[in-house]
Each structure stands twice: as structure tokens, then as C-alpha cells.
Amino acid sequence: MRYLRLLAIQVRASLLLGMQYRMDFLLDGLVEAFWMVTALVPLLVVFRMRNTIAGWSFGEALLVMGWFTFLEGVLEGAINPSLVTVVDHIRKGTLDFVLLKPADAQFLVSTARFQPWRGINVITAALIFAWGFHRIGRWPTLGAVGLAAAMTTAAISVLYSLWILTVSGAFYVVRVDNLTHLFSAIFDAGRWPISVFRGVARIIFTFVIPLALMTTYPAQALLGTLPLATRVATFAGAIVLFGAARAVWTASIARYTSAGG
């Protein structure tokens, strides 16, 4: 309960900060909408030539794209800004002030900063979903939507855990803001169904950096074609990873010696 109230305060602070620069707010939204074009154009060109690619029709591929857009919004809007702030704190030694506060440090740093205009991704994603289902010609069942929502929770949790692991790295190697950039670049691969990839790439995107879990599986859940074993494995994996991330974070923070002098 106390943490919920804290969360509300942190979100409000970010919102106010974001609204302060209204012009930027609008421009960012606009640029963001434009970036979607870069994702959609290849899709349109590809499906002008083929009806299905790697077993996915146009409508189905749109669903994957929808999840990608949504998660990108979550990543860039809620996860990324906070964690960039932590890296800064660690480098400058100002993390001390966060650690001194009477609340869990991981919670505080994870909710430090939000970028509210990324909310536009949610709207774009909704539009893409609507378009996708329109192309498929049928709407998902209520159960499928519920499963997809659960899968998304797992996906966000995995995304968050991977980020906590990256940031924990900042205690050891200082320059991880580059790594965050690298991660965003790799994340781009999530806009296509996993079956597009073969060999090593597929194994990496399924198990090491589980992009499949983030975009392809929720889309399959919506379509009602996700195997039971995959569901179970996804949730188990998400929980284990979350636990591991927490453990690594705790171990790393114990090593933190501040940068002051």
C-alpha cells in the first residue's frame, strides 16, 4: 500500500516534468508516430509479394508488430529512463541519496522516471491490433485476451529483469549506457515473428534474449495457437529470471562504495 502511494507520487512527478516542456511533449509524440512508419513499411512491402511469411499471414504479423510497439513503449517510457538515471547516479556517486531513503532502493530507482508521451505507443499498438484482427477477419476470444494479458505481464517482467541485470553491471563496469543502446538495437528484432529467424539467431532470441517470449508468444496467445508447454515455460522462466535479477541486484548494491571523496 505504501509502495503504491510512492509509485503514484513518482509518476506524478515525471508527468509534471514532462508537461513542463509541452512543445517537446508534442514533438516527441509526433516523432514516435513517425518511427512506426519505419516498422510498417517493410511489412507492407513484404506482404505485397507474399501471402504468408514463415507461416504468418499479414494480419498475424501485424499482431506481433502490435506487441512490439506496446513493449517498446513500456521499455522506452517506463523502464529505460529510470535505469539511465541509476547509471548516472552510480557514476556520480549520488546513489547514496537514494540508498538513504527509507524505501526499497530497487523500487525507488525503477520508478524514478517515466516518459509519459510514450503512452502514444499504447494507442498505436491498439490501432495495429484492430487492423490486424480486421485483416484476420475474426476477433479474439475473451480467454485468449486474458492469456495474452498474462503473457504480457511475464514479458514485461522479463524485460525489466534483463534491465536490472544490465544496470547491476554498472556497479562493475561504469559505461553501461552504451549497453542499453545495444539492447534497444537488439530489441528491434522483436518486430518480426520468431519463425523468421533460423539457427543461432533463433536460439538466442528464444532463450538468451527472449524476444520470442515478448512479442511472438503474446501474439500467438491472442490467436489461440500457443502450446501449453510454452505457456508454462514462459511463466516459469519469467519468475526464475525475476528472482535472479533481484539476487544480482542485492549482491551488486552490497559492493557499491560510492564515488565521493
Added chain:
Amino acid sequence: MSVRTTLRASPTLLRVGFAGALAYRAEMIVWVLATTMPLVMLALWTAVANGGPVGRYGRPQFIAYFLATFVVRQLTGCWVFWEMTFEVRNGTLAMRLLRPIHPLWAYAFESVAVTPMRLVVCIPAALATLLIVGRTGVTHEPLLWFAWLVSIAGAWVLTLLVNFIVGSASFFVESSLKLMDLWLVFYFVLSGYLVPVDLFPASVRHVIDWLPFRFQIGLPVEIMTGAHGGRECLVLLARQWSWVLAALLATAATWRLGLKRFAAYGG
């Protein structure tokens, strides 16, 4: 700021730039690895080509095309606008203005100096192309390779000038970084970076022919993979260099006008 002083200073500037690139080599490798887009597109397009060739592209042609894209992107990549904007904002540009060399030349030298480091990455990618698709994937014509060099130079200069224009725009508007974002969207979509230009519908292609984006990346890639004959090459190169000229004029104008507005805060 005569031509002679600039030339005399150039070896030193290049050495400094190279040393800088060497000092931040880990960072550089991360940036290179972050150029994953051509590889992701490669995966997508080869999946498409599994159902039979698309236009003139089969599986090997796609591999050659996107590995070439990776190489060209590495060779022409330039992020000077970032540094320029930063220096205009916090006033450190004043330091550069004091030096007896034009700041734009200094920026240009700094970004050429990175090329050797980038070559280190490009050569394996180029060799991989040859190994995977054999000699059929790239052009054999020596003259076309010469044309390729010209086109790479053109692409590099054009990208640099676009960087300069956006960087100079920061004299006028606060959100010049967003300007670059917008440019990049068009650049990604219309340059052949994500989709080979000749796979677009004819109507779109006519528009692309008259825009600068293709000349930043698509043209060198196309020449390298042997998409054009000699005559076509010359026409396209002429267009590319016309854009370079136009960008040069635009750079001169925005820089001059912008500099008048520049105000650094003393310390």
C-alpha cells in the same frame, strides 16, 4: 583560415581523431554491434526468398545486399550533429571558433579519422559476403568498383553535410535533435536500408529517385551488388553529386546565418 593552414593542420587533426577513436574502442564496438538492423532485415528477407526469388533477389542476392548495406552504413555513418548541437548549447563551440581552422573542417577531419577503425569491422563483413555468396554476389567490373568508390565518397559527404545542416539548425531551434530523428525516419525507409529500392512499387520508386535519401546508402550498395550498368551508374552518380552540391550550399547558408546568432556564455 586559409586553405593552406587547413591542409597543414590536417595530418595532426586526423591523428588526434584516430587516437580518440582508439581510446574509446570499446564504445565503438558497441556502436558497431548496435547496427543490427541490416541483419534483422536480412533474416526477414531471406525468409521471404525461401518461397522463391523476389524480383531480382534470391537468397544469395539478399545476403549480398544486406551485408553490403552493413558495410556502407559503417563507412558512411556520422553523428557529428550530436557533438555540434552539444557544443552550441553549452557554448564550447567558442573554443573551436578561436582556433585558426574552420570548425566545420575540424569536425569533418574528426569524422574521417574514425574510418580506419570502422574498416576493421567492415572487412570481415565484406569477406563474409564473398565467402557466403561467392563472387556472383558482387560486381566484377573494375570500372564499377571505381564508381563505387565515388558513390561511397558522395554518400559520406552527403551524410556529413546533413549532419552539419542539422547541427547548424541548433543555432535557431532548440529541438534540432528531433529534426534529425525525422530525417532518420525517411532515411531508414526510403534509402534502401530496410527495403531494396527496386522492391518498392513503381510509383514510390519515382519519388525516391528525386529524394536525397537513396544516395546516402542505397546507391553504393546497388553499385556494389551490380544492380546498375555503366550508363545508369553515371546518371545516378550525377544526381548524387547534385545533391551533395545542394547540401553544400545549404550548409554554408545555415552555418553563416546561424553563427551570427551564436552567443557563448563566459565563465
